[in-house]
Amino acid sequence: MHGNIGSVARLGNELRKKVMLLKSTIDGFTTAWKGLTLTFKHAFAFKKREVESIKSPNYFDLQNGTTTIEYPKQKLPIPEVGRYQLDVEMDDCIVCDLCAKICPVDCIDIESIKATEAIGQTSDGTTKRLYAAKFDIDMAKCMYCGLCTVVCPTECIVMTNQYDKTVFELNQLVYEFSDMTPEDAAEKRALLEKQNAEKQAAKLAAMQKKND
Numbered sequence: 001m002h003g004n005i006g007s008v009a010r011l012g013n014e015l016r017k018k019v020m021l022l023k024s025t026i027d028g029f030t031t032a033w034k035g036l037t038l039t040f041k042h043a044f045a046f047k048k049r050e051v052e053s054i055k056s057p058n059y060f061d062l063q064n065g066t067t068t069i070e071y072p073k074q075k076l077p078i079p080e081v082g083r084y085q086l087d088v089e090m091d092d093c094i095v096c097d098l099c100a101k102i103c104p105v106d107c108i109d110i111e112s113i114k115a116t117e118a119i120g121q122t123s124d125g126t127t128k129r130l131y132a133a134k135f136d137i138d139m140a141k142c143m144y145c146g147l148c149t150v151v152c153p154t155e156c157i158v159m160t161n162q163y164d165k166t167v168f169e170l171n172q173l174v175y176e177f178s179d180m181t182p183e184d185a186a187e188k189r190a191l192l193e194k195q196n197a198e199k200q201a202a203k204l205a206a207m208q209k210k211n212d
Contacts, residue, residue: 099148
C-alpha cells in the first residue's frame with residue numbers, strides 16, 4: 001500500500017515538472033515572438049519618423065516609423081543652453097587669465113604681453129591693456145563645466161551649439177584663438193622691454209638728481 005502511494009507521489013512530481021517545463025517553454029516562445037514582432041515591425045518600416053525636439057508636446061506620442069537618426073544628414077535638436085564647443089571673441093578679450101585660472105582641468109593656455117599703451121576697448125567699453133600672444137583651448141581635455149564662461153568679465157568666451165568635432169589626431173582638438181604671429185609677439189615684447197628700460201633710466205636719473 002505504502003509503495004503504491006510513493007509511486008503515485010513520484011509520478012505526480014514528474015508530471016508537475018513536465019507541466020512547468022512546458023509552461024516555461026511556451027512563455028519563452030511567447031516573449032520571443034512579441035519581441036520579434038516589434039523588431040520586424042520597425043525593420044520593414046520605410047517611413048521616417050520626423051525629428052522633433054524633446055520639448056515638443058507630442059514627442060512621446062510618435063510611435064510610427066523608424067527611429068534611427070541618419071547622422072549626419074539628420075540631427076537631433078539640441079538645447080539652447082547646452083554646453084558644447086567653446087569659442088572666444090578675441091576683440092572682447094582683455095586677457096585677464098581668469099578663465100585659465102578657474103579651469104579644473106587646465107585646458108586653457110594663455111600668454112599675455114603688457115601693452116605700452118591702451119590698445120582699444122571691448123564691446124562693453126572695457127579698456128584693453130594686454131595682448132594675447134597665445135590663447136589655446138584643448139577641447140580634448142575640456143570637461144564642459146562652463147566655469148570659464150561664468151567668470152569672464154567681458155563675456156568673450158562662450159559655449160556654442162557645435163558639438164561634433166571629429167578628428168584623427170588629438171592635437172587637432174587644440175584651438176588657437178590668438179591672431180598674433182610669433183613676429184608680432186616678439187615686436188610687442190621688445191617695445192615693452194624698451195619702455196621698461198626707459199622708465200628705469202628715468203627713475204635712476206631722478207634719484208641721482210635728488211641726491212645731488
